[in-house]
Amino acid sequence: MTSLGEAFARLAATDPDLPAVTHDGRTLTRAELERRTNRLARAYQQLGVVHDSFVTIALPNGIEFVEATIATWKAGATPQPISARLPAREREAIIGLADPSLVVGVDPADAMGRPSVRVGFEPDPALDDGPLAPLVASSWKAPTSGGSTGRPKLIVATQPAEFDQVAPYGGLFLIQDGDVELTTGPLYHNGPFMTAFATLLKGGHTVVMTRFDAATALRLVEEHRVTWMYAVPTMMQRIWRLPVTERERYDISSLRVLYHLAAPCPPWLKEAFIDWLGAEVVWELYAGTEAQAGTVISGAEWLAHRGSVGRPALGEIKILGPDGEELPPGEVGMVWLRRGEDAPPSYRYIGAEAKARDGGWEALGDMGRMDADGYLYLTDRDTDMILVGGANVYPAEVEGALDEHPAVMSSCVIGLPDEDMGSRVHALLQVDADVDEDDLRAFLAERLVTYKIPRSFERVDEPLRDDAGKVRRSALRAARVG
Numbered sequence: 001m002t003s004l005g006e007a008f009a010r011l012a013a014t015d016p017d018l019p020a021v022t023h024d025g026r027t028l029t030r031a032e033l034e035r036r037t038n039r040l041a042r043a044y045q046q047l048g049v050v051h052d053s054f055v056t057i058a059l060p061n062g063i064e065f066v067e068a069t070i071a072t073w074k075a076g077a078t079p080q081p082i083s084a085r086l087p088a089r090e091r092e093a094i095i096g097l098a099d100p101s102l103v104v105g106v107d108p109a110d111a112m113g114r115p116s117v118r119v120g121f122e123p124d125p126a127l128d129d130g131p132l133a134p135l136v137a138s139s140w141k142a143p144t145s146g147g148s149t150g151r152p153k154l155i156v157a158t159q160p161a162e163f164d165q166v167a168p169y170g171g172l173f174l175i176q177d178g179d180v181e182l183t184t185g186p187l188y189h190n191g192p193f194m195t196a197f198a199t200l201l202k203g204g205h206t207v208v209m210t211r212f213d214a215a216t217a218l219r220l221v222e223e224h225r226v227t228w229m230y231a232v233p234t235m236m237q238r239i240w241r242l243p244v245t246e247r248e249r250y251d252i253s254s255l256r257v258l259y260h261l262a263a264p265c266p267p268w269l270k271e272a273f274i275d276w277l278g279a280e281v282v283w284e285l286y287a288g289t290e291a292q293a294g295t296v297i298s299g300a301e302w303l304a305h306r307g308s309v310g311r312p313a314l315g316e317i318k319i320l321g322p323d324g325e326e327l328p329p330g331e332v333g334m335v336w337l338r339r340g341e342d343a344p345p346s347y348r349y350i351g352a353e354a355k356a357r358d359g360g361w362e363a364l365g366d367m368g369r370m371d372a373d374g375y376l377y378l379t380d381r382d383t384d385m386i387l388v389g390g391a392n393v394y395p396a397e398v399e400g401a402l403d404e405h406p407a408v409m410s411s412c413v414i415g416l417p418d419e420d421m422g423s424r425v426h427a428l429l430q431v432d433a434d435v436d437e438d439d440l441r442a443f444l445a446e447r448l449v450t451y452k453i454p455r456s457f458e459r460v461d462e463p464l465r466d467d468a469g470k471v472r473r474s475a476l477r478a479a480r481v482g
Contacts, residue, residue, distance in 0.1 A: 005132060050077070055075075058084050060210060066187075081187060092110075136161050137160065138158075139160065152351060154349065167198070172294070175198050175257075180206075182209070184229065214238040215246055217235070229255060269400075279303060282298075292337040308376060312376075317370070318336050336361040338360040340360075367394070379396070393451065414477040427456070427458070
C-alpha cells in the first residue's frame with residue numbers, strides 16, 4: 001500500500017528537477033512541490049487537521065490549490081474542494097455538511113467557527129519540510145454538487161487515498177506517464193480535479209489556467225507542448241468561434257488527446273473538432289462524480305455512431321422505462337448505472353439520498369437510449385424535459401442547434417407555462433452580434449421540427465454556463481415563473 005503522499009515523494013526522489021505544476025508563468029519542480037507540501041501538511045496538522053477529517057479548500061485555480069490538496073493528503077485528511085466564488089449562504093451550507101477540521105482560502109470570520117487560513121497562507125519556515133509518516137485517508141476526495149436542485153451535497157469517494165486506488169483513473173482518461181496536461185476547468189469540479197492529479201501521480205506536468213480563455217489555451221498548448229487537454233463543449237465552442245487566423249496561428253501538433261465531458265456536445269461542434277484535430281485525438285467520457293459507471297468513445301467510433309457517448313468502460317448501464325421494465329434498443333428511458341452486481345459502492349452522499357433500485361442500480365437523472373451495439377445516446381435530464389402539447393422536447397438538442405448559429409455565444413432552453421400547450425419552449429441567449437428573431441427561427445427550422453423551435457427568446461448579458469460548462473435550468477426557470 002502506497003499513500004498518495006508517498007507517491008509524490010517517490011516522484012520527487014526519482015527526478016527532482018522535472019516540472020510538476022505551472023500557473024501564470026510560475027513553475028514548481030517535483031522537489032519544490034514535495035518540500036512545500038510537507039511543510040504545509042505539518043502546518044495543517046498544527047491547525048487541527050486530523051486523520052480522516054475533511055479540509056474544505058476554497059481556492060481559485062493555481063499552484064496554491066494543488067499544494068493545499070497534496071498537503072491535505074499528506075496530513076491524512078480528505079480534500080473537499082469548493083468554488084472560491086461561492087455566495088456566503090451556499091458556502092456556509094457546505095461547511096455545515098462537511099464539518100471540516102480546516103477551511104482553506106476563507107476569512108476566519110466566514111469559516112463558521114472552524115479553523116481557517118486565508119488565500120496566500122504560508123506556513124512557518126521553521127517547520128520541517130522532510131517526509132511525513134505515511135497516512136491514508138479513507139476517502140481521497142469529497143467534491144460537492146448542487147445538481148439540478150441547487151441544494152448542495154457532498155459526494156464522498158469510497159476509495160482510500162492510496163496510489164493503487166487513484167492512479168487507475170488515469171487510464172480511464174487516457175493519461176500516460178509523463179504527459180503534459182492543460183487544466184482548463186475549475187479544479188473544484190470533479191473532472192479537472194481528477195485529471196490534474198492523475199497527471200501528477202503519473203509523473204506528468206500539469207499546466208493550470210486561472211480561467212479558461214480560448215486563445216490563451218491554444219497558446220499554452222504550443223508553449224508547453226501540451227499532450228493532453230481537458231475541455232467541455234462550452235470551451236470547444238469558444239475555441240471554434242475564434243477567427244480562423246487566430247485559431248490556426250498556434251502549433252498544437254503536440255496534442256495527443258482532447259478529452260471532453262461534463263455536458264452534451266452538439267454534433268456539429270464535435271464533427272468540427274474531429275475534422276480539425278483528427279478522429280484519433282478527440283475523446284469523450286460520460287460519467288457522474290459518483291462514478292458508478294461511465295462510457296468512453298473515440299472520435300472514430302463517434303463517426304460510426306454519431307451522437308453517442310460510447311459504450312461502458314466502467315461498470316454497467318441499462319435503460320429502464322417508467323415501470324422499471326428494461327427497454328429494447330432505440331427506446332428512450334431513464335439511464336441506470338452500477339459498478340457491478342456485487343461491487344461495493346463507489347461513493348456515499350452527505351446531504352442527499354441516491355435514486356436507487358434493487359440490485360445496486362442508481363440513476364443520476366439522465367434520459368437516453370442504447371443501440372443494438374451497446375452504444376449509449378443521451379437525450380437530456382428528466383427534470384429538464386419540456387412537454388409541449390404531449391410532445392417531448394429535450395433542451396440539449398435545441399441548445400445544440402442554437403449554438404451552431406454564428407452570433408450565439410451560449411444558450412439555455414427552459415420550459416415556461418403555456419395555457420394552450422402546457423409548456424412553451426423559451427430560449428435564453430448570450431449573443432455577440434445583433435440577430436433577428438425571425439432569422440433565428442429560419443435558421444432553426446433547417447435543424448429542428450416546428451414544435452421544438454423556441455416560441456420566445458430572451459437576451460442576457462451574463463454567461464449562462466459556469467466555467468465547467470454547467471447550467472442550472474431549474475433556477476433560471478424559477479426566476480422567470482416566480
